[in-house]
Amino acid sequence: MKEKIVIKDLHKSFGPKVVLNGLDLTIYENEILCIIGVSGVGKSVILKNLIGILQPDSGSITVDGIEFTGADAETRLSILSKYGILFQGAALFDSLNIYDNVAFGLRRKNLPEEQILAIVPEMLESVGLSGVEEKRVSELSGGMQKRVGLARSIAVRPEIMLYDEPTTGVDPITGGAVDRLIKKTRDTFGVTSVVVTHDMRSAGRIADRIAMLYDGKIIYEDVPDRFRETENRYVRQFIEGRANGPIQVL
Template sequence: MENKKNILPILKINNLKKSFGDNHVLNGFSIELFEGENLVLMGKSGSGKSVMIKCLVGLMQPDSGTIEIMGKDITTLSQKEFNNLRTEIGFLFQGSALYDSMTVRENLEFPLRKQKRELETIEKLVHNALISVGLVDAIDLMPEELSGGMKRRIALARAVILKPKIIIYDEPTTGLDPITAKEIIQLMRNIQQTHKTSSLIITHDVDCARVISNRMILLIDGINYAEGTFNELSSSTDKKIQAFFKS
């Protein structure tokens, strides 16, 4: 990535704190995501990744700290303003989170209908989204008829259908076999290159991090403990950092 000193981040989390009683999950966590960047966030189970995501999407209020998306502090926005801002963010949830009672077509139409798009526009966007993940023929299938990899592809199509500026991936390769995981990672790279999206990728998958990341952050002890490229972090002699890269 180019020098970022004079570039404003598209997403900025500053000094985020969140505790549950005596359990201090986030202790001043900070990150910056820049335009067109794939930023990987790694942390052990229970390290606060899920709490951070919930704060980011407005499902949980932090105890203190700020979250700015495209220069707007989300804690100061009205619900309507925040809902409008959320259309600029795509989400690939862990487990895909497709609606079981809807066909693939209906799953993809859902976010578009909420935006009150015209029928002709909806049909075109759904078709193009399915082309981008190579599953046009699956348009009328139900989620139960899809393999795990197909579900993840459809979820990815739904995440990009509104052409968001930011995509948040929550464990995009979890539960997939190695071959399918590589296919999903390649799709993520294609999306970044085609749509120039900025991506925050939360993962435990070291291979995914190695292939997809422009930059990495390790969440340890509730803070941004370490930051750098995959090569920089994987060659560190710090034992806490080494623990992420040992096979």
């Protein structure tokens, strides 16, 4: 397995609050890696460090063997162009119709309009939403908006997709459909996929590997079957959803 993203000894604090405390994590090409952990543990902070919205205090992130942290602007841009992101909300542009939303990244890449005209319906079809091009964002349900968000992200053919809580806030059936889409997107486009979630069921369904974040570090990582069976007390408490245990909440 080829290493795609290697995070080494990453530290990130906000004032006195230590969020990442020497995080090590390797993400392999073409895998779906789920990062799980309780609310507020720093899952989104990891993603924000990957895409440079937040700067780490120390540590290193390499993508395809190239250092991202502290790199010059050109290197950072070329690494950033590998990423597609599906944020917690779908983050669509309300003022644009669905076609223009999906076309957004393609236009930014200066693709000719006739090419965009062919790609947009293809992307919408791949997320099971043919024929909605002329609709406004407000006419679509939350689950459909998520799918449009995914179509918009994959239209520019990212090498790496980052998903922040893709199944949070949707019903279990829609959540299952989103899970299937994440897998299909990986299978079709071969994208390395990092999925941040606290939905253990979803993680078990889609992950090649699951990594659990606690106290600023990955405390356990394994394939789903072994993850479910482990005696690790932190993992057990999380899977069983118990308030009592080594993980302090509230």
